[in-house]
Amino acid sequence: MLLSESRKVFRPRLKVGALVVHLVLLVLSITALVPFVMLLSASFSTEESLGKNGYGLFPGEFSLDAYKFIFNDVGQIVNSYFITVVVSFGGSSMGLLIMSMLAFALSRRDFKLRRPLAFYVFFTMLFNGGLVPWYILITQYLHLKNTVFALILPYLVVPWFVLLLRTYFAGLPTELFEAAKIDGAGEWRIFFQIVVPLSTPALATVGLFSLLQYWNDWWLALLFIDDRTLYPLQYLLYTIQSNIDALSQNPDLNMGVVIPTQGVRMAMAVLAIGPIIFAFLFVQRYFVKGITLGGIKE
């Protein structure tokens, strides 16, 4: 009796609590969504209406000028998308493979070179040769200038991700490996059939980080790519933006080039979000678990 009564009293309270929480979350998500909607609407507005009315939730005067300006060279955009996709997915999957193998080796206590190798990885987190020697190495010794590899190789192994994975692998029970060994499994089999399936949260997290790093990168392209056919998307957008700025400062405006400056900026942001937003949806379920990696260690 008492119990059920108290339950009855408790229930509406719970509902109020949930309502409050939901309201707060709703407000939060609206504050996150509104700028995004404004961005979308601004990218579809005319430059004049942006100047006159500012940003709004709906385009003041609907126009596709900004997209027309960016898609002036459709081939280039498609090409850059292609490069970015190849670099992002190729680079992050290659990187994930190499980093996880390295991390697995580092996580094994019975691996003799563990300490020097770990130090080698850790050392590069703190110290590096500096920009110019790095540039010389890549352009004059490895001859990677104007190749896709210049966009992939430098981010293949990120020490921070290696350490993240190592910590996770170290948390796996060693008994499992021993049992596998007794059953006749080699190191490869242990890694691919036992470690990898057990580590999906960590691998998904690192994979996503790595994917995002490749996707968002324009710095490597700035340094090493002159050939427009190899421009990744982010660098292409970066150059479009900087070119607009240069154009607006160009004293020779007599060609009558009128650019929807504001709209283009917004349209570029929309384009850059592109398919990568779906990557979140796919790996989201692993993500929370992956983020709290350090916490699960006993």
Add this chain to the structure above:
Amino acid sequence: MSKDANRDKANNFNRRRFVKLAAQAALVLPAGSAILAACGDNTATPAGIAATTAQAATTASAATTAAGATTTAASTAGAAATAAAATTVEVTSLPPVELLYTYRAMPQKDTAIVQEELNKLLKAKINATIKLNPIDPGSFDQKLKLSYAAGEKLDLVFTAPYANDYYQGVSQGNLIPLDDLLAKYAPKTFASMNASTWNAARVNGKIYAIINQQIFVKPWGAIFRKDLAEKYKLDLSSLHKQDDIEPFLKQVKEGEGINPIVFDDAGGSILFRPELYNFDSLLDAALVGMKADDKDMKVINLAETAEYKEAAERARRWHEAGYYPKDAPSAADATAGFKAGKSAVIIHTDKPGGNIEYKARYGWDFVSVTFAKPWLTTAGTTATMTAITRTSANPERAMMLLELLNTDKEVYNLLCKGIENKHWVWVDKSKEVIGYANGLTAQTSGYNPNTDWMFGNQFNAYYINPEQVGAWEATSKLNKDAIPSLALGFAASTENIKTEIAQVSALVKQYNWPLQQGRLDPATGIPEFVSKMKASGMDKILSEVQNQLNAWKKANA
């Protein structure tokens, strides 16, 4: 004992294991990268093929044009055309070279085709080919710095005090002195400007870059929307100084209900401009200057001058009367607002043909006046230049190319405007007016770099608007008649005063625009500005620049 042995065994085992693992990895990794390489090759192939075919095409065409050149040379040699024969003999005796031309512009779709077309001309003229290397403005400085540092081979580079810093290039030894080359291989370019003008590009007495001719002077003035000037019967000939436009501002403000002067957060329409008051701004960013005709060459803080105060007071008056908008919008917003009719007056330069450019930007017809004397200063003259780098293997040929870019209209306009009938067509050949080729616009044209001033003597450029005809002659005359500042050629080295300049320019950004746009009361604003400048090391800047100027004066006496 046995335990130890066991451990040893285990260790051995592990070591062997590791070696085995490593060997396996060594097998797998190259395989992986080979797969990757295959992907890379796939993506690269079309480009590769295109490049090779383009190369084949150029060599083929080059061969034919070279053959053509020699046959014409043979026929003209018979006619004893001494000058022509002399140059063609020289050309055929020159070994073929490729020159890399690096400049600050967005790459155009048809750059490769224009380059091919240029090479046909250059092959015949100087037996050289050019490789155009446009770098986007956003990456230009960074990429060039790395190129210099890595000692990469470059030939021609665009340079100016604000992009690919000219003085840094000289002091770091990246650029070579050009005096001898200029006299020998580019005599026409050298003769095309007043001898005193070249002084602007001299560092320690030597020229390290070829000045591209464009407008050197800063004819500060005011620009009015034509419809309103006519509506309110503005008499341009009655305007001699900024104060004179006040009645018009009042009429527009009252009659149209708008804040007539356009300005933005990037500093538009500020009233104090050094040249307007006969100052030569030696360090524009820090408001350091001198009177351009001051024989004593006294370096002063421009913010402390009576002229500065006067301009700021005028700006304040205009601000309070509502002639300026209350707040500074972004440049894009200001432009959009102007297009929508929210503004009427620009306080800026009134250069020949300038109103057409304002029209392109703001969408109105304009009339204009200038209030400034045409002073020739270092900053105005060296705004756009081309230099030859230390790593160039062929500086002589690079100079020959520069001579062509500055004197040969065909070569120059090919680089500036693209290919006839493909990118542009004649509108009026006798007046050298061109228009876009069939159906093309500024946006759809495959080649429209729109930066004539970067490639050479802008006065050789074809006009793209019939209304512009004569603007180049007028500008050239303005340049030639300009009064050289007594400090022409002096450029302050900021090496020892970097920190102070950074601090003072931050203050200038913070105070100068609001003061000269009337948003800040000069009665309190200027003393505050000046005292903060002093606290940030303005005196050190002044004395450093003064010392440099004295030394320069002595060296150039």
